Amino acid sequence: MPFLRRTVPLAICFVMGIMTAFQYFVPHQLSRDFLELMTRWDKIIAGFAVFIGAYSLFHLHYSRIRFKVAGWGYSIFVFIGAIVTLGFGLYNGGDGFWVDKNEGTMFDWIYIYVQVPAGATIFSILAFFMASAAYRTFRARTVESALLLVAAIIVMLGRVPIGALISEHLPTAADWIMGVPNLAAKRGILLGVSLGAIATSIKIIFGIERQYLGGGD
Template sequence: MKRQVPLMLVFTLALVMIVQYFVPNDFSLDTNEFLLKWIIIIGIFAMALGIWSLIRVSYEKIRRRVPGWQYPIATLLGLAAMIVFGFDYGRHFYTQEGLENYMFIHLFQYIIIPIQATMFSLLAFYIASAAYRAFRARSVLATVLLLAALIVMLRFNPYLGTFGVYLEKTTSWLLNVPNLAAKRAIIIGLGLGAVATALKVMLGIERAYLGRD
C-alpha cells in the first residue's frame, strides 16, 4: 500500500499520458488538460508545505539561538508582511487586473526586484574576474573561446561604426550556425537522457521520489 500503490499510479499515469498523445480525440485531449490542471493545483499545496517548512526552519534557528539567528527574523517578517498584504485584500483581490493590493505590488517592486536584479548583476563582477583567469589565451581552444566571447560582446558597442556592422553579421552567423550546431548536439543528448529518466521512473527503476520508509 505504501510503496506499491505509488508505483502503480506512476506507471498508469505515465502510460495514460503517452497513449493520449497517440490517440488525439476530444476525450484524450480533455484528459491531458485535466491532468495538467490538477498538477498545478497540487503544486499549490506543495508550495504551502514549503512555506511551512521555511517557517519551521527559521523558527528553530531563532529558538536555538544558532549563529546568525537574527537573520531568520527578517525572513519571517518579510513572509508575514507579504502574506498579510497578499491575503488581506480579501474578496476583491482576485480581479481581471490581477493582484492589485498597493503594498503587495510595491513590496514586489521595491524589495524583490531590486534584490533579484542586484544579485544577478553581481555576477557581472564575478564573471569579469573569472574571464580574466579563464580567457588568458594559453591554448588554441581558449583563444577560440575568447574570440567568440569578444565578438558577441563587442557587437553592442555603438562606437565601432562600419566595423560594428561586420561584427553584428559575424555574431549573427556565430549564434545561428556553430552555436546552433553545438547546442543541438547538447539538446539531443539531453533529450535522450530525459527520455531514459522518464522510462526509468515509469518502470519503477528510479524510486528516489518515494523516499525512505
C-alpha cells in the same frame, strides 16, 4: 504496508505515465479533456508543494533564531518580509483572500518596490563576479580555451554600440557565432539531453528508476 508504501505509488506512476504518453497519439476530444484535467490536477498538487517549501524555509530560519546560530538576527528579516507580504496579500486591499486578487494594492506595491529592484540588483551583481572570474580564469593556453575566449569577446562586443564602432563586422560575426556554431552545439546537446530524458522517463514509468520514492520501505 509495503503494498501501500511501495506498490501503490509505483502503480500510480505507471498508470499516469502510460495514459499521458498514449494520450498524445489519440486525436479525440476525450483525450484532450483528459490531458487538460490532469494538467489542472498537477497544478493543484504543485500549489500544495509550495507550502512545503515555505515550511522548510521557515523551519530553517526559526531554528537559526532558536539556537542563536551566528547571524541569527538576520533571519528575523526573513519573517518580517514574509509576514508583511503574506499579510497584504491576504488582506487584498480590504476585500480578503476569498475574492479575486485586486490590482494596485499594497501587495503589488511590495512587488514593484521591493521584490523587483532587489531581484534585479542581485542578478546584476553577478555581472561584476562574472567579469572578475573571467579575468582570473580566462587564459588562452590551449586552442579550446582560445576559442571560448574569442567567441565570448566577439559576442560581448557585437551586442553593444562600441563593437560596431571598432568594426562594422563585429555585430555580424556575433550573430553568425550565435546562429551557426552555437546553434549546432546547442542542438547536439539538446538531442543528447532529450534522448536521456526519454530513456529516464521510460525507466520511471516501468519502475526501474525509483529514486523519487526516497529511501526506506
